[in-house]
Amino acid sequence: PSNHKGAVLSTLQSLQARAFIFVLFVAVQKCDLHKLDEAPATEVVMTREEGLKYYHIMQTIRRMELKADQLYKQKIIRGFCHLYDGQEACAVGIEAAINMSDHLITAYRAHGYTYTRGGTVKKIMAELTGRRGGIAKGKGGSMHMYCKNFYGGNGIVGAQVPLGAGVALACKYQGNNELCVCLYGDGAANQGQIFETYNMASLWKLPVIFICENNRYGMGTSVERAAASTDYYKRGEFIPGLRVDGMDVLCVREATRFAAEHCRSGKGPILMELQTYRYHGHSMSDPGISYRTRDEIQEVRSKSDPISLLKDRLLSNNMASVEELKVIDVEVRKEIEDAAQFATTDPEPPLDELCNHMFSNNPPVEVRGTNPWAKLKSVS
Amino acid sequence: MAAAVRFFIRGANSRLSVGTGTSGSLGAALLKLSPSCSSRSKTQRRHAAHFTYQPDPVPTQYGETQKMNLFQSVTSALDNTLSSDPTAVIFGEDVAFGGVFRCTVGLRDKYGKDRVFNTPLCEQGIVGFGIGAAVAGATAIAEIQFADYIYPAFDQIVNEAAKYRYRSGNLFDCGNLTIRAPWGCVGHGSLYHSQSPEAFFAHCPGIKVSPHKVKDNIKCSFTDGDPPHHSRAVMQVPSQIINNPLQKSQDLTKYKINTIIITMKARLKRWICDLLSVFFQSVVKTGRLLVSHEAPVTGGFAAEISSTVQEECFLNLEAPISRVCGYDTPFPHIFEPFYIPDKWKCFEAIKRMINY
Numbered sequence: 001p002s003n004h005k006g007a008v009l010s011t012l013q014s015l016q017a018r019a020f021i022f023v024l025f026v027a028v029q030k031c032d033l034h035k036l037d038e039a040p041a042t043e044v045v046m047t048r049e050e051g052l053k054y055y056h057i058m059q060t061i062r063r064m065e066l067k068a069d070q071l072y073k074q075k076i077i078r079g080f081c082h083l084y085d086g087q088e089a090c091a092v093g094i095e096a097a098i099n100m101s102d103h104l105i106t107a108y109r110a111h112g113y114t115y116t117r118g119g120t121v122k123k124i125m126a127e128l129t130g131r132r133g134g135i136a137k138g139k140g141g142s143m144h145m146y147c148k149n150f151y152g153g154n155g156i157v158g159a160q161v162p163l164g165a166g167v168a169l170a171c172k173y174q175g176n177n178e179l180c181v182c183l184y185g186d187g188a189a190n191q192g193q194i195f196e197t198y199n200m201a202s203l204w205k206l207p208v209i210f211i212c213e214n215n216r217y218g219m220g221t222s223v224e225r226a227a228a229s230t231d232y233y234k235r236g237e238f239i240p241g242l243r244v245d246g247m248d249v250l251c252v253r254e255a256t257r258f259a260a261e262h263c264r265s266g267k268g269p270i271l272m273e274l275q276t277y278r279y280h281g282h283s284m285s286d287p288g289i290s291y292r293t294r295d296e297i298q299e300v301r302s303k304s305d306p307i308s309l310l311k312d313r314l315l316s317n318n319m320a321s322v323e324e325l326k327v328i329d330v331e332v333r334k335e336i337e338d339a340a341q342f343a344t345t346d347p348e349p350p351l352d353e354l355c356n357h358m359f360s361n362n363p364p365v366e367v368r369g370t371n372p373w374a375k376l377k378s379v380s
Numbered sequence: 381m382a383a384a385v386r387f388f389i390r391g392a393n394s395r396l397s398v399g400t401g402t403s404g405s406l407g408a409a410l411l412k413l414s415p416s417c418s419s420r421s422k423t424q425r426r427h428a429a430h431f432t433y434q435p436d437p438v439p440t441q442y443g444e445t446q447k448m449n450l451f452q453s454v455t456s457a458l459d460n461t462l463s464s465d466p467t468a469v470i471f472g473e474d475v476a477f478g479g480v481f482r483c484t485v486g487l488r489d490k491y492g493k494d495r496v497f498n499t500p501l502c503e504q505g506i507v508g509f510g511i512g513a514a515v516a517g518a519t520a521i522a523e524i525q526f527a528d529y530i531y532p533a534f535d536q537i538v539n540e541a542a543k544y545r546y547r548s549g550n551l552f553d554c555g556n557l558t559i560r561a562p563w564g565c566v567g568h569g570s571l572y573h574s575q576s577p578e579a580f581f582a583h584c585p586g587i588k589v590s591p592h593k594v595k596d597n598i599k600c601s602f603t604d605g606d607p608p609h610h611s612r613a614v615m616q617v618p619s620q621i622i623n624n625p626l627q628k629s630q631d632l633t634k635y636k637i638n639t640i641i642i643t644m645k646a647r648l649k650r651w652i653c654d655l656l657s658v659f660f661q662s663v664v665k666t667g668r669l670l671v672s673h674e675a676p677v678t679g680g681f682a683a684e685i686s687s688t689v690q691e692e693c694f695l696n697l698e699a700p701i702s703r704v705c706g707y708d709t710p711f712p713h714i715f716e717p718f719y720i721p722d723k724w725k726c727f728e729a730i731k732r733m734i735n736y
Contacts, residue, residue, distance in 0.1 A: 078567075078568040079568040079569070079570045079713060080568070080569070080570065080573065130713055130714035138713070138714050139712065139713055139714065139715075140571075140713060141570050141571075141713035141714070143570070143571075143572070144571070144713075155528075155571060155572035155573075156528070156529065156531075156572060157501055157529075158501070187500075187501045188501060190500040190501050190502050191501060191502050191532075192502060192504055192505065192532070193532070218500075218501055219473075219474065220474055220477065221473075221474065221498060221500075225498065226498075226500045226501070227500065290477070291477075348714055349714060349715075351715070351718060353715075354707065354709060354712060354715045354718065354719070355707065355708075355709050358708075358709055358710070367707060367708050367709065368677050368678055368707070368708050369677060369705075369706070369707035369708065370677070370704050370705060370706070370707065370721055370725045376707065378709075
């Protein structure tokens with residue numbers, strides 16, 4: 001331990017000796033527009049602090065997902081597990097542009113968002129393994145994680161979108177200048193309830209940002225084979241839309257900032273399509289290579305990986321040093337290891353939790369079950 | 381009729397029975413020894429170590445038979461249907477490569493992409509589309525990927541498909557429609573990949589809910605005729621993947637145990653008439669009945685079976701009808717092994733009924 005501390009201290013001392021760029025003006029890709037006259041800024045500002053923070057968070061999400069993959073293969077995590085690696089820039093970019101008091105809802109690929117919205121890695125991993133320290137007390141699993149102002153974590157495709165609009169209605173009604181970010185995927189974009197929601201949100205000018213995370217594949221079906229129109233940002237028709245490069249965290253942040261402005265000024269909903277990619281298959285039971293080639297995955301990894309893009313930006317503009325980033329990597333690895341350790345050793349929730357939290361009931365309610373003589377108690 | 385069978389149940393996992401007066405069944409349990417057998421004798425123990433599964437005799441009236449598992453038999457039935465009926469089409473999410481349960485493997489290659497095709501992700505659309513195709517005369521076989529996803533299509537099934545023949549005075553019908561939806565728990569499905577919605581649909585007049593059991597059952601359902609006042613839309617609900625221990629217990633009647641165990645796998649052809657005649661005969665013979673399914677107990681299908689059986693066979697019953705079903709909670713994530721009605725819970729119920 002003392003050796004480690006010594007190494008870190010000497011690294012930091014040597015870093016202080018170097019002169020870093022603290023503020024950088026970066027050009028990001030232009031967004032495609034639909035029914036919009038203005039566009040998000042293409043010249044953006046990133047500070048060194050921000051850069052390191054985004055790097056830290058994205059690296060945490062990446063390592064957390066890889067650890068979940070490992071634990072799943074060891075059968076410590078069971079159930080369905082949908083991993084988010086490759087799409088980190090979306091979660092981090094969105095969170096960077098909204099406040100913690102804003103609301104967010106997404107579908108089942110939710111681990112990254114649970115983290116950016118305030119969940120700790122420990123609690124997320126314990127929820128994956130179904131232990132009592134989990135963020136949903138071990139009762140939800142991978143697809144059902146929640147925390148303050150984060151409404152999950154929803155299993156049924158597309159069902160979260162009307163919910164998001166409802167949250168936005170509550171914000172508007174309460175007049176608290178908050179908004180709701182409502183995410184869904186390219187597969188869900190063909191669900192009927194999405195269009196019902198577009199209509200309602202637009203009619204009542206709800207402060208909701210619809211975000212379609214287009215990772216090119218709805219489970220095993222590529223977008224060309226599933227959608228008559230793959231311009232998901234135009235699908236809102238009467239809702240203004242943006243198509244954004246979802247692998248660049250700064251581009252996502254700027255676009256979300258623009259969208260948040262739009263909502264908060266009372267102009268109503270706005271739709272964003274984030275073009276991104278997932279390295280893993282749809283879930284852990286999908287190898288991910290029967291509908292796409294390994295070369296394609298490799299190409300995206302080498303050319304557009306969000307963490308690599310950010311790292312190159314930081315290093316080539318002299319905003320951080322290689323050692324500094326390595327220190328962050330080591331820290332992240334340790335955090336994940338500790339969390340995995342906790343997740344594996346924490347006890348499972350007690351059996352009487354089976355029936356709790358079904359209703360809101362003051363005197364405990366009896367729950368009928370397997371046999372007439374075995375009634376369980378439900379408290380809330 | 382006294383129970384004359386000896387059980388030696390080797391319990392590898394411990395299962396706690398909650399709230400029971402008798403001892404929880406952990407590990408070995410011995411019921412009744414036949415006087416001529418010694419429990420110490422090794423051969424006897426081995427002989428009594430587990431149920432001796434007696435498979436049904438191979439049916440000879442249908443021609444050549446082949447050993448297949450459930451999914452292969454579904455694929456085979458679909459294959460036969462597509463080859464004999466030129467209007468048959470199969471569609472659903474991911475059916476083209478074979479489906480997530482491997483029920484449509486090879487069919488697209490064999491019959492072409494205009495007969496076996498993928499749909500986008502929209503259950504309501506899939507079923508509505510299927511109804512339209514069936515009404516126009518095609519044999520439509522729609523697949524819902526997991527039964528948990530069927531709820532967006534609930535309106536289409538219950539309001540459109542089920543009532544079509546009735547409300548049009550037999551002018552139109554969608555009897556050529558079959559909807560396939562895998563239900564039941566797989567061991568790690570959790571809340572949205574494990575549900576059993578048969579009770580919702582059984583309650584709706586105009587549709588037939590039937591589980592896959594044998595291939596001819598599946599085939600029949602595509603071409604089945606119906607009493608005129610029912611719509612011919614048929615929904616099939618194949619049984620789950622996990623090795624349901626209750627399957628084996630159907631053999632108990634062969635050992636003259638005083639109970640029958642019925643799972644949702646029993647044939648439900650005409651769900652009032654045929655099914656119950658089978659049940660009535662057995663209840664008259666043994667006097668006891670246990671019904672079991674994974675769906676929550678309140679309002680589950682076991683309730684319907686129980687009440688109809690007690691109406692008809694009241695005087696034959698020697699003990700109250702037992703229902704061993706899931707708890708009245710959402711299907712849990714981590715508690716799944718505790719939730720499902722497994723052989724231990726059924727065994728407990730059988731013991732109580734015998735000792736009633």
